[in-house]
Amino acid sequence: MTTIILRPLLENDWDSVSKIYAEGISTGLATFETEIPNWKQWDSKYINSCRIVATKRNKALGFAVLSQVSKREVYKGVAEVSVYVAKKFRGRNIGEALLKQLIKESEHNGFWTLQAGIFSKNLASINLHKKCGFRVVGIREKIGQLNGKWYDNHLLEKRNKNI
Template identity: 60%
Template sequence: METTIKIAYFTQEDWPEISSIYKEGIDTGTATFETQVPTWKAWDISHVKSCRIKAISKNTIAGWAALSPTSKREVYKGVAEVSIYITSKCRGLGIGKLLLSKLIEESEKAGFWTLQAGIFRNNKASIDLHTSLGFREIGYREKVAKLNDIWYDNILLERRSKIII
């Protein structure tokens, strides 16, 4: 039986499920340099309000995606960084591609012309997801930060809008 995935905006009421999925990502050790889930207030302040979406499967949040500004400077108002997390129970089902496709669409509606992603070199699934939707590798940061006393490289990807030129 095929499962229907619904994409919708998320709000503070969804934070318990969203933060639980974020915690799963933190626990993998390959999704983020964060070691603790922030409070809703801290997360809310640091992310773009118009580009926060969730994937719902069987009445449960299966994943989420959001944007955060890369700079407070006016000239960079159309550049944002992508966050995307899928619950371990739903990885490999195409939910990431649905979410990231919708996030790209929503970002362009909101006036973003460039999306960026910094992905651990060993997170091949995330790199493949992003490149499948038009992100290109623009470089890397070698041993940019430590996590659990291990240095990690971060692959830098970006996607330039073909709509906002």
């Protein structure tokens, strides 16, 4: 039995990571994005620390990253969570392992609040976040449109109890 390895996500993972991201886009429940960015665009969107990829036999199974919620100094310790797992590997606790490691690394890097905006229909993701200590703080009604249809998002957060 080969162990799943969680390690830093690097530029040379982009080919595999972008395919996993494309699978997330195709669900219509993971993101309002409709196109895959190139590496440079993606790299500029996410915080350099706290980028994790789950691999097995050097194959990417999923990834987790953080993005800034604001450029204002007062919010420097607040980040938004993104977790994606390849379709073939969903339901195997990979998302949970990624999210728990992301939480640990975020706390080590001084983040005091993690938040997630999740499509209200994406119950699997909402439940994953709750399992990892996030709590629902609200529902943002008709927060955005995808393909001409309005969607609600559950807003969840997790506070670093060490701060």
